[in-house]
Amino acid sequence: MHKCGLNFRTVGFCIKLLWILDAYFIWLQGWLTGLKAGDDAHQLPTIAVVASYDTFGAAPALSVGSDSNGSGVVALLEVARLFSLLYSNPKTRGQYNLLFGLTSGGPYNYNGTRKWLRSFDQRLRESIDYAICIDSIGSWENELWIHVSKPPENAYIKQIMEDFSSVAEELGFNVNLKHKKINISNPRVAWEHEQFSRLRVTAATLSELSAAPELLEKTGGLIDSRHFVDEKAIIRGVKLVAESLARHIYGHQGKNIQIFADNSNLAVNPYYIRSWLDVLSQTPRVAPFFSKDDPFVMALKKELEDHTDEVNLQREALDGMFTFYDSTSAKLNIYQVASVTFDLLLLLVLGSYLIVLFSFLVITTRGLDDLISLFRRPPSRKVKTA
Ligand SMILES: *[C@@H]1O[C@H](CO)[C@@H](O)[C@H](O)[C@H]1NC(C)=O
Ligand SMILES: *[C@@H]1O[C@H](CO)[C@@H](O)[C@H](O)[C@H]1NC(C)=O
Numbered sequence: 001m002h003k004c005g006l007n008f009r010t011v012g013f014c015i016k017l018l019w020i021l022d023a024y025f026i027w028l029q030g031w032l033t034g035l036k037a038g039d040d041a042h043q044l045p046t047i048a049v050v051a052s053y054d055t056f057g058a059a060p061a062l063s064v065g066s067d068s069n070g071s072g073v074v075a076l077l078e079v080a081r082l083f084s085l086l087y088s089n090p091k092t093r094g095q096y097n098l099l100f101g102l103t104s105g106g107p108y109n110y111n112g113t114r115k116w117l118r119s120f121d122q123r124l125r126e127s128i129d130y131a132i133c134i135d136s137i138g139s140w141e142n143e144l145w146i147h148v149s150k151p152p153e154n155a156y157i158k159q160i161m162e163d164f165s166s167v168a169e170e171l172g173f174n175v176n177l178k179h180k181k182i183n184i185s186n187p188r189v190a191w192e193h194e195q196f197s198r199l200r201v202t203a204a205t206l207s208e209l210s211a212a213p214e215l216l217e218k219t220g221g222l223i224d225s226r227h228f229v230d231e232k233a234i235i236r237g238v239k240l241v242a243e244s245l246a247r248h249i250y251g252h253q254g255k256n257i258q259i260f261a262d263n264s265n266l267a268v269n270p271y272y273i274r275s276w277l278d279v280l281s282q283t284p285r286v287a288p289f290f291s292k293d294d295p296f297v298m299a300l301k302k303e304l305e306d307h308t309d310e311v312n313l314q315r316e317a318l319d320g321m322f323t324f325y326d327s328t329s330a331k332l333n334i335y336q337v338a339s340v341t342f343d344l345l346l347l348l349v350l351g352s353y354l355i356v357l358f359s360f361l362v363i364t365t366r367g368l369d370d371l372i373s374l375f376r377r378p379p380s381r382k383v384k385t386a
């Protein structure tokens with residue numbers, strides 16, 4: 001996909017190509033700690049809520065299937081806010097830890113998510129009951145999809161599905177399950193939860209999309225087909241996630257109890273959602289080029305700190321990097337940096353070119369015979385024996 005012509009943009013890109021060596025994934029996490037019954041030492045189970053903050057925003061011009069306004073991030077922040085209200089009161093604090101993770105590197109095979117997961121110690125990883133990754137939920141009407149890698153018969157998957165579909169039914173829409181096995185020997189993933197699945201952590205992705213968007217490198221097309229992010233869709237998505245988690249945490253399965261009912265003080269706040277949507281839609285979020293104290297990253301961190309504890313920000317260098325974005329324009333540019341193989345190939349091509357050119361010149365100037373004689377072994381002088 002080399003589009004290099006010589007102009008100022010190209011020069012800029014080449015400078016950025018050098019700069020890419022300095023690219024990082026930044027992730028943020030925050031905890032809401034559950035209430036331990038008694039003083040027992042055993043660890044509480046954890047539910048993780050995850051969203052990739054650059055999947056959508058980094059690609060305002062991503063061609064297929066993303067809500068450019070970061071609906072997943074907005075939803076995660078609102079879910080964190082709602083549960084922080086519940087968890088601030090010991091009477092309504094659940095016996096589950098809640099872990100909120102904002103990851104980056106979505107367009108890079110969710111490699112940032114993988115790095116985040118690898119930072120967990122084994123005890124933490126094993127304590128995760130399940131993780132719910134919120135993908136784009138900003139422009140749907142009456143159905144959402146839950147993508148999983150474990151078979152639908154799995155007890156956890158069954159439970160997640162039961163919780164989500166019963167809540168969805170009460171709210172007047174459908175959630176459908178889509179199962180796709182992961183291929184352990186292939187590092188490519190289509191959804192964020194697959195990075196969890198690769199480490200044997202139960203996880204699901206909630207999305208309005210029934211199939212994963214094409215990989216960024218493959219599409220290359222840069223026109224966003226979606227322009228409309230519906231606030232109401234996000235509100236319904238938040239309700240679905242929050243109610244379903246609450247049902248799991250408080251064991252209200254099968255009961256029609258709405259904790260986050262409209263008009264209660266635990267209702268989803270449309271102003272909060274709108275204001276974050278505005279921030280997200282005005283911020284170019286090109287993760288590899290974020291510095292640790294980027295204002296947007298700082299804003300996310302502060303927001304997590306307002307609602308959760310032990311907020312932690314980590315920055316990790318990117319590896320296997322071969323795509324990058326032009327962060328200065330709204331258009332997304334993808335370039336492939338030539339690999340070593342490419343260099344070798346180039347050398348080979350240049351080499352053969354020179355040989356052909358040399359032969360051509362010799363033939364035209366001195367004739368074919370001269371050329372042949374060049375490559376022939378010099379006639380050995382036969383020593384006559386007497
Ligand atoms: C993600 O990481 C893997 C393994 O380190 C690497 O092979 C791959 O190229 C990375 N993908 C992207 C898109 O950066
Ligand atoms: C899994 O991935 C490997 C490596 O990419 C590939 O060779 C193999 O065919 C894949 N298996 C399935 C079942 O798709």
Ligand SMILES: *[C@@H]1O[C@H](CO)[C@@H](O)[C@H](O)[C@H]1NC(C)=O
Pocket residue numbers: 060067068069226227228229277278281
């Ligand atoms: C993002 O949201 C704003 C309103 O919050 C809207 O005006 C804008 O068109 C949206 N942009 C995209 C690309 O969806």
